[in-house]
Amino acid sequence: MYLVKTPWFIKQFYSGLLWNKRADGKRVYLTFDDGPIPIVTPFVLNILKEYQAKATFFCIGDNVRKHPDVFEQVKAAGHSIGNHTFNHLKGWKTENQIYLDNYLKADQLIPSNLFRPPYGRIKRSQIRLLRAHRPDLQIVMWDVLSGDFDLKLSPEACLENVLRHVWPGSIVVFHDSLKAFDRLEYVLPRAMEEWSSKGWVFAGL
Numbered sequence: 001m002y003l004v005k006t007p008w009f010i011k012q013f014y015s016g017l018l019w020n021k022r023a024d025g026k027r028v029y030l031t032f033d034d035g036p037i038p039i040v041t042p043f044v045l046n047i048l049k050e051y052q053a054k055a056t057f058f059c060i061g062d063n064v065r066k067h068p069d070v071f072e073q074v075k076a077a078g079h080s081i082g083n084h085t086f087n088h089l090k091g092w093k094t095e096n097q098i099y100l101d102n103y104l105k106a107d108q109l110i111p112s113n114l115f116r117p118p119y120g121r122i123k124r125s126q127i128r129l130l131r132a133h134r135p136d137l138q139i140v141m142w143d144v145l146s147g148d149f150d151l152k153l154s155p156e157a158c159l160e161n162v163l164r165h166v167w168p169g170s171i172v173v174f175h176d177s178l179k180a181f182d183r184l185e186y187v188l189p190r191a192m193e194e195w196s197s198k199g200w201v202f203a204g205l
Contacts, residue, residue, distance in 0.1 A: 004145050005165045011141075016127070018205075020143040023169035026200040030055040031142065033084055033116060035176035036063055036070035044176050044188065045077050051192045053202030055079050057176070058116040058140070061086030061106030071109075080204035082114030082140060083107055091122035100129050114205060116140045140205060143170040148180040148187060155186035162191050171205070 011019045021029060030048075035041040036059055048055055057074050059081060064071045074081060086106040091099055103115065113136045117126075120141055131137050144165045147153045153161075162172055174184055195202075 002145055002147065002150075004147060004161045006141070006143055006145070014141070017139045017141050018171070019141050020171050021169045021205075026168055026195075026198065027203055028166055028168070028195065028200055029171045029205055030174065030202055031058060031082075031116070031140070031171060031205070032056070032174050032176040033058045033118075034060055034063070034088065034180075036067050036074055037176065037178065038067060038070055040178060040181050040184070041067075041070050041176045042073060043181075043185065044174075045073055045079075047188050047192060048079070048202070049077065050189075051196050051202065053192065054204040055202065056082055056114065056140075056205045058082040058084040058114070059106075059110050060084050060088050061102075061109050064106075064109045078204075080112075080114065081110055082112050082116055082205070083110045084116055085118055088118045090119050091117050091126050093121075096123070096126055096129055099126050100133065103130060104133070114138050114140055138205075140171065142173045143167075144172045146172060146174050146183075146187065148183040149175050149177070150183075151179070153183060155183045158183040159187045159190055162187065163194055166195075 057079055083106045086102045089102050115137055146162050147158050
């Protein structure tokens with residue numbers, strides 16, 4: 001089970017994390033987790049380019065190691081990048097030092113002060129440990145979860161998730177992964193067309 005729209009009380013409980021941003025006008029922050037990989041990440045880059053949109057890619061270190069050329073495409077297009085650990089670790093089930101070491105391993109390939117914990121699962125003790133290492137670290141969560149990773153979710157329902165719940169300043173999560181591609185390939189161009197027709201602006205974090 002997952003929540004498409006993050007409730008206010010969860011944001012309050014972890015108030016030191018970034019859930020959404022204040023925005024003047026129709027500004028939305030699109031984010032893509034779990035890449036970079038061939039086919040899917042270039043597809044996303046092409047759609048974003050079509051709409052002159054900027055986004056933020058939270059990259060898995062091991063995927064950057066495997067596909068450095070795709071990672072370079074993301075950077076060359078002017079998008080923001082963020083650390084998503086080296087092996088997509090779930091913080092709640094990982095010892096703190098192992099979690100930090102995995103973050104640092106990814107940090108060698110992904111120089112950024114942006115970090116998103118995989119699955120959105122991170123202990124308070126891990127937050128303190130990461131920020132002790134890097135005081136300027138911005139831990140980015142989300143306001144809207146597209147659900148594109150959900151194999152049981154239809155592409156049409158996934159599109160409804162993002163169109164219905166986005167508001168100015170929303171941080172939206174998509175995934176440039178093979179698992180999500182069936183839904184992402186349907187949703188992203190349609191959502192971009194709908195948002196663009198209504199005057200939305202797309203920015204990186």
